[in-house]
Amino acid sequence: MTALFSPHxxxxxxxxxxxxxxxxxNAEAILRYESEGKRAFRTTLLVTDAPDAxxxxxxAEKYDLPLFGLDIKKFYLEHGExxxxxxxxxxxxxxxxxxxxxxxxxxxxxxxxxxxxxxxPLTNIAEKLPALNVHPADLTQYGPDxxxxxxxxxxxxxxxxxxxxxxxxxxxxxxxxxxxSDADIDAGPVLGVSAPLPVDLGGATVxxxxxxxxxxxxxxxxxxxxxxxxxxxxxxxxxxDHIVFPQATEDFxxxxxxxxxxxxxxxxxxxxxxxxxxSGAVPREK
Numbered sequence: 001m002t003a004l005f006s007p008h009x010x011x012x013x014x015x016x017x018x019x020x021x022x023x024x025x026n027a028e029a030i031l032r033y034e035s036e037g038k039r040a041f042r043t044t045l046l047v048t049d050a051p052d053a054x055x056x057x058x059x060a061e062k063y064d065l066p067l068f069g070l071d072i073k074k075f076y077l078e079h080g081e082x083x084x085x086x087x088x089x090x091x092x093x094x095x096x097x098x099x100x101x102x103x104x105x106x107x108x109x110x111x112x113x114x115x116x117x118x119x120x121p122l123t124n125i126a127e128k129l130p131a132l133n134v135h136p137a138d139l140t141q142y143g144p145d146x147x148x149x150x151x152x153x154x155x156x157x158x159x160x161x162x163x164x165x166x167x168x169x170x171x172x173x174x175x176x177x178x179x180x181s182d183a184d185i186d187a188g189p190v191l192g193v194s195a196p197l198p199v200d201l202g203g204a205t206v207x208x209x210x211x212x213x214x215x216x217x218x219x220x221x222x223x224x225x226x227x228x229x230x231x232x233x234x235x236x237x238x239x240x241d242h243i244v245f246p247q248a249t250e251d252f253x254x255x256x257x258x259x260x261x262x263x264x265x266x267x268x269x270x271x272x273x274x275x276x277x278x279s280g281a282v283p284r285e286k
Contacts, residue, residue: 001260001268004175004189005113005130005252013042014112014253019119020048024055026117026134026241031063033246040253045109047102049121068105072098072121086122099123114176115249122179131176132191132252134245136236137161138170139190140273151186155221155229158236161199162228163213165206168196169232171240173248175257189264191257192248192274192281194240201228244276251281 007014020027031043043065048056051069060067076084079094086092103125106114114131125131137150137157149164150157161169174188201209204224212225251257251266251274258265266274266283275282 001258001265003255004191004257004259006255007040007253008112013040015044015110016041016113016115016249016253017045017047017106017109017111018043019114019116020046020054020056020059021050021120022054022118024059024118025237026245027056027115028059029242030115030117030246030249031059033250040250041113043115045106045111047105047119049119066109068102070098070101075101084121095122096124099125103128113249113253115245116176117245122185124178126176126188127178130252132245132249133174133176133186133188134241135172135174135186136169136233136241137172138193139172139174139186140193148186153185155226155233158229158232159213159225162201162225162232163206163210167199169199169236169240170194170196171236171244173244175252189257189259190273191252191264192244192276194236194244195275195277197232197236197239199232204228243278247276247281248274 018027018030034043046056046060046065046067048054048069049072051071056067056069072084075098076094079097081091081094083091086095106129111129114125114129116131116133135157139148139150141149143149150160152160158169171194172190173192174186174190177184177188179185209225212223216223256267263270264273265271269283270286271283272286273284275284
């Protein structure tokens with residue numbers, strides 16, 4: 001059995017870097033959780049790719065934490081690229097350079113664990129340090145092709161769930177895998193999911209949403225489907241992300257998760273996943 005995380009010092013909290021890009025609500029949920037009791041991890045550094053657009057500076061001051069900001073858009077411009085997309089070999093190479101700059105700071109700060117709390121850019125930090133990410137969908141669901149049905153970036157996972165007629169939504173916490181192709185997105189082990197959140201289409205039907213999606217033109221998505229997806233993402237933050245992410249991180253930092261022959265183990269017991277609610281963890285058997 002292979003532990004997914006082994007604390008360097010079982011007597012001290014794992015030194016953790018908290019990554020954020022925007023409002024920082026997931027990051028602040030982690031920080032509040034830490035402040036409520038003795039934890040197996042401790043945030044010692046905030047990292048942001050958007051120093052001028054995120055709440056990273058506000059949170060750093062509020063929680064008295066050091067902040068490292070490396071503006072990804074400016075970094076790309078400095079390397080001759082006007083877009084931060086990963087659609088060319090050079091742009092992917094620039095992303096690796098950007099990630100390496102961040103890693104040097106993490107190494108200097110003796111970071112042991114990375115938490116991607118609303119951090120937008122794909123990064124290969126997970127090649128060098130264990131990292132967790134919270135995702136606005138249930139990644140334990142698979143499509144006919146054997147791939148995760150609700151993987152993807154931004155609003156895509158929730159939109160896919162709404163278009164598929166799902167009655168409930170969940171947030172998932174995964175161990176991040178290094179990114180080399182689209183197949184690597186959200187491909188890591190699913191450690192925890194939140195309790196189900198009922199879907200509310202506000203009077204719309206699935207068929208109406210499917211027609212809206214079919215009529216979309218590239219680059220334009222300011223429609224009813226996007227509006228509903230955005231509303232559900234916000235509801236998931238409060239009722240999903242903010243509950244599952246802190247608790248799953250605590251268990252991960254305690255060394256609770258392991259794998260063997262592709263199977264997930266939680267405190268030595270083979271499980272499908274762990275459901276985290278406001279009352280605590282509920283292992284779901286296979």
